[in-house]
Amino acid sequence: MKRENLICRLSGRKDFGKMNKYEPKQGDIVRMNFDPQAGHEQAGMRPAIIVNNNGSMKYMSTRAMVCPITNIDKGFPIHVRLDGRTKTTGVVLCDQAKILDLKARKAVYVETLPKDILEEIVDIIIGMVDID
Numbered sequence: 001m002k003r004e005n006l007i008c009r010l011s012g013r014k015d016f017g018k019m020n021k022y023e024p025k026q027g028d029i030v031r032m033n034f035d036p037q038a039g040h041e042q043a044g045m046r047p048a049i050i051v052n053n054n055g056s057m058k059y060m061s062t063r064a065m066v067c068p069i070t071n072i073d074k075g076f077p078i079h080v081r082l083d084g085r086t087k088t089t090g091v092v093l094c095d096q097a098k099i100l101d102l103k104a105r106k107a108v109y110v111e112t113l114p115k116d117i118l119e120e121i122v123d124i125i126i127g128m129v130d131i132d
Helices: 002-012 115-129
Strands: 028-033 047-052 063-070 078-081 091-092 099-103 108-112
Touching: 028 063, 078 115
Parallel strands: none
Antiparallel strands: 028 047, 028 108, 047 063, 063 091, 063 099, 078 091
């Protein structure tokens, strides 16, 4: 058995490589590979938030809009700090929202984000693309 699958079984997390066992949902925190990257984008294995709504998930196959999470807080108003209600720590980089293939990037479910934090993230993203 692959080490990653064994870790997923022991921790109770579901292997995202088996798409029929886990259906991604808005607000899920997943751990995934952000490589390859370019410029100032986040790279490597790291947690991310699924931000697109559940209605759009059925049309996106294994893709989802995600925002990466980092532990480096630069105090930007478009970054949202996670609080003690999640095991995952850090800040959500709303300015780096992108659509990625969760299966190809070996995403693994970690936990679900509290609704009020998810709402703040979505409000920031909408504000960034809203027509002036």
